Amino acid sequence: MNRYNKLSHYWKHVFGTRIQKIPLDAGFDCPNRDGGISGSGCIFCNTRGSGTGLGCSGMSLQDQYLYWKSRLEIRYKGCRFAAYLQSFSNTYGPLSKLEHALEQLMDLPELAALCVGTRPDCLDPHKAGKLAGFPVRETWLELGLQSSDEGTLCLINRGHTADDFARACRLASAHGLRVCAHVIAGLPGEDLNNFLRTIDFINRLPVHGIKFHNLYVCRHTTLAVWWSQGRYTPLSLREYSCWIAAAIGCLRPDITVHRLTGDPSGDELLAPLWARGKNTVISTIHEILETRDLRQGMNYQTTKSRENLSLAHQASSGI
Numbered sequence: 280m281n282r283y284n285k286l287s288h289y290w291k292h293v294f295g296t297r298i299q300k301i302p303l304d305a306g307f308d309c310p311n312r313d314g315g316i317s318g319s320g321c322i323f324c325n326t327r328g329s330g331t332g333l334g335c336s337g338m339s340l341q342d343q344y345l346y347w348k349s350r351l352e353i354r355y356k357g358c359r360f361a362a363y364l365q366s367f368s369n370t371y372g373p374l375s376k377l378e379h380a381l382e383q384l385m386d387l388p389e390l391a392a393l394c395v396g397t398r399p400d401c402l403d404p405h406k407a408g409k410l411a412g413f414p415v416r417e418t419w420l421e422l423g424l425q426s427s428d429e430g431t432l433c434l435i436n437r438g439h440t441a442d443d444f445a446r447a448c449r450l451a452s453a454h455g456l457r458v459c460a461h462v463i464a465g466l467p468g469e470d471l472n473n474f475l476r477t478i479d480f481i482n483r484l485p486v487h488g489i490k491f492h493n494l495y496v497c498r499h500t501t502l503a504v505w506w507s508q509g510r511y512t513p514l515s516l517r518e519y520s521c522w523i524a525a526a527i528g529c530l531r532p533d534i535t536v537h538r539l540t541g542d543p544s545g546d547e548l549l550a551p552l553w554a555r556g557k558n559t560v561i562s563t564i565h566e567i568l569e570t571r572d573l574r575q576g577m578n579y580q581t582t583k584s585r586e587n588l589s590l591a592h593q594a595s596s597g598i
């Protein structure tokens with residue numbers, strides 16, 4: 280039984296075949312690292328900005344795409360591809376920079392979709408329009424939120440607000456882009472209730488997909504310092520899996536789940552070591568969904584009722 284909407288199933292339905300993502304590094308930076316907003320970045324950000332680092336090696340976007348394509352099509356015969364501008368914030372900087380990246384992606388063989396990772400404060404109507412005009416059937420904007428709690432966003436030095444996310448989300452959606460929200464479970468100071476409030480926040484926005492990440496500690500980050508000083512303790516595998524299973528139960532039924540866990544590379548990870556075992560994490564989440572008989576959206580109405588009750592309470596008490 281499918282207990283949640285998997286991206287692989289969704290894409291099979293839309294394109295009639297398997298779609299494989301190809302991670303690309305277009306050489307963008309991030310205003311939260313280059314001094315535009317701050318010079319230190321989010322507390323968990325490593326120097327690769329979640330990317331492959333191939334852009335720094337001088338490889339063009341076409342060559343990066345063809346390099347991965349030739350490897351992936353041996354494993355997944357007959358599949359098509361989604362070009363994923365992953366590293367750092369891919370709508371940061373002048374419009375011409377984004378245009379240049381998109382020009383390089385035009386007419387690549389077997390290209391079916393485009394995914395673009397960015398920050399909510401790096402999108403404007405011109406860039407949203409440019410992305411919407413890219414000639415593929417689907418363009419996804421991968422938008423980092425991480426938490427809807429303003430205190431947490433401040434603590435982790437995101438440099439944007441939850442309102443920034445809501446605005447970018449509405450702008451992207453109004454241009455016909457599909458929005459995938461990135462959230463993190465286990466942020467400093469957050470418990471399961473905080474995490475489920477972030478899911479409620481996303482449920483109320485024009486979001487089409489979600490990526491769940493565990494907060495893991497990478498070398499050379501502020502979080503690594505906190506962890507070494509005992510100021511931050513990661514979730515256990517069991518705790519993380521229970522949180523994600525609960526979030527799936529509360530998630531709006533039409534949202535597609537793109538990811539259940541993050542995927543650190545072995546040399547950068549300090550803790551928790553269970554984050555190395557992606558398959559074990561996924562199977563633990565699946566097991567909890569089964570044993571608790573949880574399905575996506577089954578608690579969504581409860582969430583909505585809770586919100587309505589809270590609104591009614593606020594109205595009756597004049598808040």
Ligand code: SF4
Binds near residue numbers: 323325
């Ligand atoms: S927004 Fe992304 S790239 Fe920028 S500092 Fe945060 S994690 Fe790093």
